[in-house]
Amino acid sequence: MNQIKTLTLAKLAASLAIVTGFAGNALAQTAPAVKATMPVAATAAAADMTDGEIKKVDKSTKKITIKHGDIKSLDMPGMTMVFQVKDPVMLDMVKAGDKVKFKAEKADGAIVVTEMQIAK
Numbered sequence: 001m002n003q004i005k006t007l008t009l010a011k012l013a014a015s016l017a018i019v020t021g022f023a024g025n026a027l028a029q030t031a032p033a034v035k036a037t038m039p040v041a042a043t044a045a046a047a048d049m050t051d052g053e054i055k056k057v058d059k060s061t062k063k064i065t066i067k068h069g070d071i072k073s074l075d076m077p078g079m080t081m082v083f084q085v086k087d088p089v090m091l092d093m094v095k096a097g098d099k100v101k102f103k104a105e106k107a108d109g110a111i112v113v114t115e116m117q118i119a120k
Contacts, residue, residue: 049115050069050072052101057095057096064082064091065081066080067080068081071104083104086107093116098118100116102117103115
């Protein structure tokens with residue numbers, strides 16, 4: 001009789017493992033799709049932003065010098081360079097030494113910082 005109980009418990013355990021495995025696989029297959037939709041928008045927005053460090057702010061010429069990483073949207077490697085700014089108000093937001101995230105675009109033959117935020 002103990003052998004029958006042991007065999008029955010073994011079958012029950014195997015059945016639970018199979019059912020749990022199928023449920024786990026089904027959840028694993030659907031969960032990433034749900035997770036992927038949430039961060040994709042945030043990741044896409046973050047991918048447009050480039051990390052940088054402010055080296056100089058020149059309000060008289062409305063330019064800013066930034067040591068930056070690769071600017072993927074412009075296919076530009078990391079370097080230190082002078083940028084124009086779309087809105088001179090951006091120059092009041094930062095000072096030399098600040099870490100920032102920024103977007104830059106080509107406009108009228110120049111590369112212009114169009115968005116900037118203090119990095120957290």
